[in-house]
Amino acid sequence: MSQQAILSVNSGSSTIKFALYPVQNKTLGPAILSGVLEGLEPGGIICLRLNQQILSADSINSKDEETRFAAALQWLQSQVSLHAGAFEVCAVAHRIVHGGGHFADSCIVTADVLQTLRGYEHLAPLHQPHNLDGVAAFAAAYPGVPQIACFDTGFHATMPETETRFALPLREHEQGVRRYGFHGLSYRFVSHRLTTLSRRASGRALMAHLGNGASLCAMQEGKSIATTMGFSALDGLMMGSRCGQLDPGVILHWLDQGMDRKTIERVLYKESGLLGVSGISADMRTLRASEDPRATAAIAQFTYRVRREAGGLITVMQGLDLLAFTGGIGEHDAQLRADVVRGLSFLGLKLDDAANQSATGDRAMPVHAPDSAVEIWVVPTDEGMIAAQDALTLLL
Incomplete structure (x- = not known):
């Protein structure tokens, strides 16, 4: 029987960073596989840095821009399966930059959740669209596997209103024009690590x-x-x-x-x-x-x-x-x-x-x-x- 593992993904405009964590007795073990798929930008040369090794993707680089991302993702999935051995992906966890005022805690992505998150793309135009495109792409690559959205803004939900409020009319604040904060997943990790040190x-x-x-x-x-x-x-x-x-x-x-x-x-x-x-x-x-x-x-x-x-x-x-x-x-x-x-x-x-x-x-x-x-x-x-x-x- 295959051992379960969780694939963590950070989809950007030119790269997809990922790591595979085994599930052991209801806890996570150290990553057994990690890497970054690079060169996804128009004109870029796609390659995969996998556990410090560089794998070329000549066949993908020859494709037109419209099909490159899908082909690169399919190739990434095959490489993860090849190198993961007996591990089976039971969930894909995605870093999502902006949760807006609706999302602080991580959640399973549904069609409604995805539509709401699309509404925040203008707040993080370099990150949010690619994050969400990654969710859609991995959902297609791993049908039936839960896609989990994890928000960079979530860690800062504890900030007081004196910190989040702009000196603007109340109507603007009520419509979501406020300070959110980012890098929350990084701060959560560092914070937790420091408590042990x-x-x-x-x-x-x-x-x-x-x-x-x-x-x-x-x-x-x-x-x-x-x-x-x-x-x-x-x-x-x-x-x-x-x-x-x-x-x-x-x-x-x-x-x-x-x-x-x-x-x-x-x-x-x-x-x-x-x-x-x-x-x-x-x-x-x-x-x-x-x-x-x-x-x-x-x-x-x-x-x-x-x-x-x-x-x-x-x-x-x-x-x-x-x-x-x-x-x-x-x-x-x-x-x-x-x-x-x-x-x-x-x-x-x-x-x-x-x-x-x-x-x-x-x-x-x-x-x-x-x-x-x-x-x-x-x-x-x-x-x-x-x-x-x-x-x-x-x-x-």
């Missing part, structure tokens, strides 16, 4: 998810009380190609200059952030390797924004007991961590330089000096595990 995790904790998308979250007693992202995934920190916090008057100025909506959306989501400031790349690793002063300026601005927003959240919490870094930049960029901590040293934060240099995101580890007033951790995130765990809970 430090007693201070139940105190005043600041979590920094720093990657191509970046945000901070203030957490007390394990619950989100404030975060830097808001109505959309544009707000807050400077990001890879997203602007972060922006005076809305800039949008009005652009409209007066005759810019249309699609152009504005492209500038805000795809041409700003590290890419916009540097004019070189949205990838922090590329900028670190560059001697161009524009790269240096972009890194400095990114670091400054993290420190600036951190100060606001620390004030909301009335102090700080623990700081945790996660995400692609947070886990791997030791210099960024050092620069952020140095900017917060007036609060008594002190790094252990050797520990900071050795923290490469392969495991959770403390990087604070023995005499630091605040614990500092590097915790690799696993959004897929959280989504798979929610799926298992719904199925039990």
